[in-house]
Amino acid sequence: MISLTIDGQTVVSPEGATLLEACRSIGKDQPTLCYLETLAPVNVCRVCVVEVEGSRTLVPSCSRKVEPGMKVQTESERVRHSRKVVFELLASSVDLSLVDDSVQEWMTNYQVDPGRFGDLAPLVDDRDERHAGHHYENTGTHAETVFQPVKVDNSLYVRDYSRCILCYKCVEACGDDAQNTFAIAVAGRGFDARISTEFDVALPQGACVFCGNCIGVCPTGALMFRSEHELRASDLWHEEEQTVTRTVCSYCGVGCNLELHVQDNRIVKVTSPIDHSVTSGHLCIKGRFGYEYVQQLGDLATTPIDDVLRRAREAGTV
């Protein structure tokens, strides 16, 4: 066991634990965006940084391991300042309207004011073509954003990269950390870096197997069930009216737990609990998207959302 202090309080943590785990063990949660228990830490978002005595810069609590005698500050002026500015930089360049309430709370806590960099720049459609090391003359009239058209290229899920904070979670879930499919990676460089398939081909043309595990880990709603996307677009998505039913997938004998999100007696999305010992939150295409057989939307289906769901199912590529 390793002994350290966090905000003056002595904490004893197992060897190999992260500072984040040590903080949580004494009830001091830290904000995180790119961290997830089930994925290898990439420490890129930097909202979890803390101050460690003797360290020139702040350190990411999600990946830094505890060391004997460490003196950690999670609420110092430096920590608060960096977190505030990092949130502001994100919120001024990415659509964060669908992030977790807990993240919203942190932003309120740090008095995040994304407006101070100017008006947000409108949507552009060339982000996938940008060449590393070259960008247009920057006039400063607007705060540059990643706003771009939603990628709708299949009937199961959409990619709304205007919401992408580049947390790498989807890449990890698609790759080494879960699915081992490697259909997406980070492409480009700098502010023009983006999640992409090879040469930006549409998902059905690439390696995607439609397990939806990227959707499961995305913290911002950038990756979203097509059903949710269409319902939102029609103003018919009502999360407060939804129920979540936990059940076991009926396709094979592995025993993956499913959470069926139901609105108006219709399944509108499927997730799996991250702490479930079988799935760690991950599923396959059947468990994630193969629920249609329980709600055949025949001609007689008449709830207000049926039309939208049926259209989404049948649309394929738009």
Add this chain to the structure above:
Amino acid sequence: MDIRLMDDAPSDAERAVIAALIDPVEEVGSHLAIGGHSARRHRHLLLPVLSAVQSEIGWVSKGALNEICRRLVIPPAEAYGVASFYALISTTERPSVVAHVCDDIACRLVRSEFPHGDAVVSSPCLGQCDRRPAVLLQRAGVEDVVNAPGDQDPFELVGVADPTVVGDRLLARVGHADPESIGSYADHGGWQALEKARALGPAAVIEEVERSGLKGRGGAAFPTGVKWRAVAAEPAPRYLVCNADESEPGTFKDRVVMEGDPFAVIESMIIAAVATGCAKGYIYVRGEYPLAASRLRHALHETRLAGQLGPEFDIEIIRGQGAYICGEETALFNSIEGLRGEPRQKPPFPAQVGLFGRPTVINNVETLINVPGIVLEGGEAFAAIGTPDSAGTRLFCLSGDINRPGTYEVAMGGALGELVDLAGGFVGETQAILLGGAAGAFVDTEALSMPLTFEDSRSRGVSLGSGVVMAFNSSRDMHDVVRRIARFFRDESCGQCVPCRVGTVRVEEALARSRSAPLEAGLIDEIDRAMKDASICGLGHTAASVVRSAISLGLIS
């Protein structure tokens, strides 16, 4: 690993280029299922083969990328992510000759506006600031070439002007020995240090380097002996890397050494390998330095023939492909490993976990070429040069409004003003001097009395960085210069971490606004603090330093 490839096939020419570097794997249709280790074994060939296709064909097509992925067992999305990371690799078709016209801080002072297009693109500093303005011609199927100075027609082959090179220790052979002849190198004192190092043995060599007080010349001034001892104590296999990615705007000294005295780089690396027991060495040469790379390649060949390299230690040259960030040591490792050139969070440090996850010595070119002298004369004699905390001589890159731009070697401890005098003094009335590079700081003429040492620069809150001394006289538009530096960092950020990826954009925007409105110094200050504190690597830590120094000197407002 189960890999789904694209359907695209390479052209015959593309296939030939790829086949020359990598053997085909067993054909299994468009799906490849190959086990973990054997699948990853060849990943380090990705950058060399992408470079080869780019250089022979002029761009990397879907068919070519697919063929590379098939042979290396790499998912196409990942390979595309790597290819699209580099400025010199194009994933769209383009003209067979592309002119990269430098419009960075030294060149833009003298260059007239030029029309951009498919075949003419703007470039960050090409490391030719002493003979500005510079152009790099990237040519499909032919060796790339540099025009410096090259102003009028960027495509006209004018070659390079004779450089000014002054110095009698590290630069003694440059311009005197034939860089293409191993015999000439020997005639000018080459190989004696290696012979002595082999006789002394590893422990004694490390001791001499420690005693010399040599500190890294790549920017961080870390004691070289400490680094070597740490790596030597780690289990084998260990690697040695010579960081020759020199891309800091205003810096060209490593190029001068590699072009003018390539055997010295190799001899120094062999001595380092003897001392630290490294199994293999890499020289990571900036992609924009075609002549340095070919001189080194030739020198390696001759050195091998002479029996100084072989199974116990050999050296490989890796060409960068246009990414300043790949000079950061851990980004450089990732780049060699065939990953995107994104820096790693430290700790762990390279001495423990470096290239291919192994203990690694990484040193700058200039750091390394100090070693033969230390071995020959002894650490103490070296320590007697310069000051106690800044031993030895240093290479400075003088450019801008200076009478004789060039590379100057001086003992550390002399005043900045003396160095400027050595280069014939300023042209015009100087309003600012850029010290240390784009990651350094501006100083004014009061700093001319400052001794050129690590400690004196540190106590003034500036840094010698990579040895840049670039002068700007009162006719220069400093606002434009500072904006170009902000643009540089925006372009060169790897994009991994938020403070740097977005912070560099916001700084550039604030500077753009200040053309017509008061400068938002407070905002820049706040962004800078977050970048310094919360970024992963040195690029983000220093990206706004120059901007802030320009503000505090009143150069921009």
